[in-house]
Amino acid sequence: MLLQETRTLLLASSSPRRQELIRTFQLPVQIEVSHVDESYAPLTAPNEIVEELALRKAQAVANNHLADSLDGVVVGSDTIVVFDNQILNKPVDDQDAMRMLMMLQSRTHQVFSGVACIDLKSGKRLVKHRMTEVTMRELSVEQISRYIASGEPRDKAGAYGIQGIGATIVVSIQGCYFNVVGLPLSLLSEMLKELGVDVL
Numbered sequence: 523m524l525l526q527e528t529r530t531l532l533l534a535s536s537s538p539r540r541q542e543l544i545r546t547f548q549l550p551v552q553i554e555v556s557h558v559d560e561s562y563a564p565l566t567a568p569n570e571i572v573e574e575l576a577l578r579k580a581q582a583v584a585n586n587h588l589a590d591s592l593d594g595v596v597v598g599s600d601t602i603v604v605f606d607n608q609i610l611n612k613p614v615d616d617q618d619a620m621r622m623l624m625m626l627q628s629r630t631h632q633v634f635s636g637v638a639c640i641d642l643k644s645g646k647r648l649v650k651h652r653m654t655e656v657t658m659r660e661l662s663v664e665q666i667s668r669y670i671a672s673g674e675p676r677d678k679a680g681a682y683g684i685q686g687i688g689a690t691i692v693v694s695i696q697g698c699y700f701n702v703v704g705l706p707l708s709l710l711s712e713m714l715k716e717l718g719v720d721v722l
């Protein structure tokens with residue numbers, strides 16, 4: 523029987539969630555944090571923002587391997603929350619988290635995640651995104667304050683984490699759950715397949 527050649531996935535991310543999620547593929551994973559400028563032009567559409575930033579992150583790591591012979595695929599990702607045409611990134615402080623959660627409670631918002639894959643051998647680049655709709659329950663200022671005090675909102679787009687105690691404030695979702703957590707696994711596995719890497 524021919525053993526399938528295993529190629530390394532280079533995850534261009536500092537996000538512990540993404541690191542944990544990509545390991546579910548049971549493929550060799552290397553983490554290489556990319557330090558890129560995450561600014562974007564005003565009025566850029568959400569899908570374009572997440573695709574552009576995912577590619578920027580992946581490209582920065584790919585550039586570090588131009589001279590070596592590493593046979594792998596670099597994966598970059600970016601997640602934003604969109605409510606009423608407003609883009610919510612990670613909150614800058616607790617007050618910002620309060621502003622975001624007051625806006626999101628009792629309503630439905632969109633979560634966009636972009637994924638970029640760069641094949642180091644062929645140079646082929648793929649960039650796609652997914653969108654998930656999330657509906658939050660009604661929250662009082664006191665409940666939001668207690669949630670912020672838990673520390674969970676701090677490093678998350680939209681100031682909540684569906685995978686943590688934030689699960690209790692989400693009523694329903696439509697679309698991919700992992701897209702909300704920061705890495706849409708079914709989309710990523712499809713993209714890897716296109717580059718010749720079979721997860722299953």
Ligand SMILES: Cc1cn([C@H]2C[C@H](O)[C@@H](COP(=O)(O)OP(=O)(O)OP(=O)(O)O)O2)c(=O)[nH]c1=O
Pocket residue numbers: 534535536537538539540555556579599600601602603612633677678679680682683684685702703704
């Ligand atoms: C909405 C939501 C976001 N998030 C997280 C995923 C991302 O880590 C973060 C969005 O910030 P990003 O800028 O996409 O990612 P990051 O800075 O954490 O990591 P890196 O750029 O190095 O890859 O929000 C959750 O963990 N749970 C959620 O429910």
